[in-house]
Amino acid sequence: MSSSSGKPASDSRLQILHAAAGCFMERGFHATSIDHVAHRLGATKGIVYHHYQSKMDLFFDVYRVGMTALLSAVSVARQGPGRGLASVRAMLEAHAMAMFEFHAFENVVAQGVQLHRFSAMTPSQRESFDELVASRDRLEQMYKEEVEMAQSAGTVRADLDVSIAVKTILGGVHWSVIWWRPEADEGLQARHQLAQKMVDVLLHGLEPR
Amino acid sequence: MSSSSGKPASDSRLQILHAAAGCFMERGFHATSIDHVAHRLGATKGIVYHHYQSKMDLFFDVYRVGMTALLSAVSVARQGPGRGLASVRAMLEAHAMAMFEFHAFENVVAQGVQLHRFSAMTPSQRESFDELVASRDRLEQMYKEEVEMAQSAGTVRADLDVSIAVKTILGGVHWSVIWWRPEADEGLQARHQLAQKMVDVLLHGLEPR
DNA sequence: GTCTATATGGTGATAGAC
DNA sequence: GTCTATCACCATATAGAC
Known part of the structure; x- marks a missing residue:
């Protein structure tokens, strides 16, 4: 599975992806904050923005x-x-x-x-x-x-x-x-x-x- | 059609209702601001909050x-x-x-x-x-x-x-x-x-x- | 790579004039 | 009933230490 930029999906990217999918499913896109995703990862949002621009x-x-x-x-x-x-x-x-x-x-x-x-x-x-x-x-x-x-x-x-x-x-x-x-x-x-x-x-x- | 509080739907309430339905459809609930609804009404959000608590x-x-x-x-x-x-x-x-x-x-x-x-x-x-x-x-x-x-x-x-x-x-x-x-x-x-x-x-x- | 600030802007809701 | 002005808060995104 490749990302939009063509880079191979790293392990951390996959984890972020799954966390995001779960949050988006539960709360919807707009109601989900990056903090929610990070919290589900057991991390902070720095890591999310390190892998995704937005x-x-x-x-x-x-x-x-x-x-x-x-x-x-x-x-x-x-x-x-x-x-x-x-x-x-x-x-x-x-x-x-x-x-x-x-x-x-x-x-x-x-x-x-x-x-x-x-x-x-x-x-x-x-x-x-x-x-x-x-x-x-x-x-x-x-x-x-x-x-x-x-x-x-x-x-x-x-x-x-x-x-x-x-x-x-x-x-x-x-x-x-x-x-x-x-x-x-x-x-x-x-x-x-x-x-x-x-x-x-x-x-x-x-x-x- | 009656509202949650049991009051009959006034004319302005109905207009707000239609404007809100249109906005919610186009942008989704969370991405819709009260200002969007008011703008579609050609009014300001004072009128929305006059008729709806939230x-x-x-x-x-x-x-x-x-x-x-x-x-x-x-x-x-x-x-x-x-x-x-x-x-x-x-x-x-x-x-x-x-x-x-x-x-x-x-x-x-x-x-x-x-x-x-x-x-x-x-x-x-x-x-x-x-x-x-x-x-x-x-x-x-x-x-x-x-x-x-x-x-x-x-x-x-x-x-x-x-x-x-x-x-x-x-x-x-x-x-x-x-x-x-x-x-x-x-x-x-x-x-x-x-x-x-x-x-x-x-x-x-x-x-x- | 991961963290802690923090800048910046938008939004829900309220207050109060008219 | 409708407006303007404003508060308080939250979220995106960035900067920069470690």
Whole structure:
């Protein structure tokens, strides 16, 4: 995982990243102070500013880790053996699993979607911001393409507005940052079962077949 | 629509409420200053503090309006003629329509779900907070009950984990605060079509029948 | 690398004139 | 009811010792 400046992530940077993700998740970006992050590290804010130029850069790095985890999980699943609807299913299951595994980071990703352009950004931050928006679009695009291919193959309904369908389905997966709690499903197996149940609802709906 | 203190909503209160909802949506609760709200009103913050004791009380009132709109829309739809799956469909369509109509307020509701208990609350604010949590649970409960009834009637699959299914489906509806933009679907009819397409995906999934 | 100041600015909330 | 002025506080970010 590389930072915005292309430097490899040092050990202390990773620790800061995890502390920040936890704080941002619990209190939100604006309500989190650098002192909060430092306190969670058991240190002072000098160390944070030694590794990150600003709070926003820190936020961007947390976002980047979360989004990279999603993109990576989904594209690996996409390249698996499945085709058509089976491929979409594999993507969604991997997606949901990543939502659980990187829970704090994905919570921050969800906040980042809402991040406005009001706060002043340096050119470098602006670049990071644009990159994040692009990565978000890329994720959605992967799903759209796969659903369209499945439509051609006849394993997904042809009468579907793909854009709306994908947005709605991804909403079902992403919203889990709101209600899912790590304490509830600790084992990998429990998480996988949950992911399967969620994806099952999204692919088949409520109606009996 | 009544405020937390039970007073009827005056005209100026309503204006403040709308301005606050817009600001909270655009910048988030913590990044919004009372000056921002006042500026959107074309006034100064004296007027805001004349009507609301604190920023958090203002937030709670915005949240309350948004949540009341959802509860009201969904429970009216529930009491309609439909039964079983048709009733769930009517609830979801009304739900989605309310998400659009009260877009700014529902955006704040989504933020409120994340609102932490860290910030100090007065006993009265604490009471509001608990009431909001309860209203959120009530909304989910309405869906769970209706889905279970539909299961008994055989119009919804019996093999479904109702709690997970409802959370996932509501995620699909609620996430629209993230991607939906008022400019895109101005007419009531365009909105209704969008709502129907979203609900169609949630009830039937992707697979052809 | 990590710490302790501290500069600097913004924000919630209040006081009090009109 | 609405304004101006102001207080008290907190948070970002920096400087500089060790």
